[in-house]
Amino acid sequence: MSTYKTEGIIIRRSHFGESSLILNVYTKDFGKVEAVARSARKAKGKLKGHLELFLLSDFVFAYGKSIDKVANSFSLENYENIKNNLNISFGTYYILELTDRITENGYRNERMYYLFKETMKFLNSLATDNALKYYLTIIQYQINVMQLSGFFPEINKCVVCKEKIKLEENHFSFFHGGVIQKKCLCNDVSAIGIDNDVIKIMRLLKINKSNVDEYKNSIKDNIKIIEKLKVKKKIIFQLIKLINQFIENNIEKRINSVDFLMV
Numbered sequence: 001m002s003t004y005k006t007e008g009i010i011i012r013r014s015h016f017g018e019s020s021l022i023l024n025v026y027t028k029d030f031g032k033v034e035a036v037a038r039s040a041r042k043a044k045g046k047l048k049g050h051l052e053l054f055l056l057s058d059f060v061f062a063y064g065k066s067i068d069k070v071a072n073s074f075s076l077e078n079y080e081n082i083k084n085n086l087n088i089s090f091g092t093y094y095i096l097e098l099t100d101r102i103t104e105n106g107y108r109n110e111r112m113y114y115l116f117k118e119t120m121k122f123l124n125s126l127a128t129d130n131a132l133k134y135y136l137t138i139i140q141y142q143i144n145v146m147q148l149s150g151f152f153p154e155i156n157k158c159v160v161c162k163e164k165i166k167l168e169e170n171h172f173s174f175f176h177g178g179v180i181q182k183k184c185l186c187n188d189v190s191a192i193g194i195d196n197d198v199i200k201i202m203r204l205l206k207i208n209k210s211n212v213d214e215y216k217n218s219i220k221d222n223i224k225i226i227e228k229l230k231v232k233k234k235i236i237f238q239l240i241k242l243i244n245q246f247i248e249n250n251i252e253k254r255i256n257s258v259d260f261l262m263v
């Protein structure tokens, strides 16, 4: 049986048959892997307990004809604090679903993997009562996952006339894919009003590094920024909604767990 080994985190877990599971795992070396774990839900199965959500694990996969199989799994870290707080759990489900929807099977992307892993780690480390940091962590993930996926809204120049955006009255055009000035609004009547803080935070948290080590350092810098940043709840919700909508339009898929985020 030919196998491959890698580190990863389960992003989707669904029951299959009487006692098996189908998993989507986001991995360091192979991107998203879809695999079946036979008998994983049996009380005495060797994989029992190793294939839960919120675990960082080493996986051994075996190549299969139609779908690969989980041959073995050992958990390395347990992000168990996530389970203890309802809000953080909802946020993490959103991160998992977003990662699942935005990635294709088999595309390795090391920067995306580290962004995802560090985000999970940081969410796990958050104090249960810190809603602001929790929301900002989700926003910084949305911003960078979108950037790494090859689409990002234009936030520096007006999408219609290409003039540099001044922090005056601005709107956002989903149709043109970015910020639109007031004087160009007649080009998209469906554009929505946005606060300039939305633009500023997107600029602040977006990472522009192609080198993996530099990218990792930038994630750490972003986490330091999140520790200190003060943002109004109104701006937080504008950011989450706007970016989620922009992502959904680009990938042409709905991300259902967004509905539980802003309650």
Ligand SMILES: [Zn+2]
Pocket (backbone or CB within 6 Å): 158, 159, 160, 161, 162, 163, 180, 181, 183, 184
């Ligand atoms: Zn313009």
